[in-house]
Amino acid sequence: MSRSDAWVTEVQVCPSILAADFGAFRAQVRDLMDAGARTFHVDVMDGHFVPVITFGHEVVSALADDVHDRGGSLAVHMMVEQPERFAAEYAKAGADSFTIHIEATRDIHLALQIVEESGMIPGVTLNPATPVSAVAEAARYARNLLCMSVSPGWGGQKFIKATTDRLPELRKLARPDAGVEADGGIAAETIVEVYKAGANRLTAGSAIYKQPDPGQAYLDLVEQVRAAGATIA
Secondary structure (H helix, E strand, O other): OOOOOHHHOOOEEEEEHHHOOHHHHHHHHHHHHHHOOOEEEEEEEEOOOOOOEOOOHHHHHHHHHHHHHOOOEEEEEEEOOOHHHHHHHHHHHOOOEEEEEHHHOOOHHHHHHHHHHOOOEEEEEEOOOOOHHHHOOHHHOOOEEEEEOOOOOOOOOOOOOOHHHHHHHHHHHOOOOOEEEEEOOOOOOOHHHHHHHOOOEEEEOHHHHOOOOHHHHHHHHHHHHHHOOOOOO
């Protein structure tokens, strides 16, 4: 686990390993840490809540020591039915936060409680077609409010413009110690507007890992956000 949870409210560009080379996860995470990245977004998909299957807690376990030894964090995004069932094993594997879909659990309050009791930062997210008001009550208990800016399930999708209307609503709901994250289609063309709309955690996959030099692609995104007024360590 990370020793501090301050990263949740910091402005960060967060590489999403969904877009990385699955045969070289550890090397690609190390390369991005060399470039300055500290929070890595881990998309877990079960083939039920979304049609795609990705990976499980073993990937988190394989990366945790490298990431934590350098002061980083692993932010798990569960696109899984009843995700609270898996909280304990992801906590044991080294996940620092565990964000779950409002649409995927029968009792969001209980689910977030289970996550927090496991020692991870609880987060809640919602699909693009779900009204922001659906997470108003859950926002009392969550410390990460994730706004999906694409439909969940695949990387490389086109950014949904309505996200910039939804992010200010999520920011208003967020606790003072909570972060607001945008995930999907975050790239050079969208990252500044997403930051200005209220997101402090800017998750980018293809815009980093599908580029010829992922480290430089990460730095280019960071510089864009800095130029917009953000302080990024």
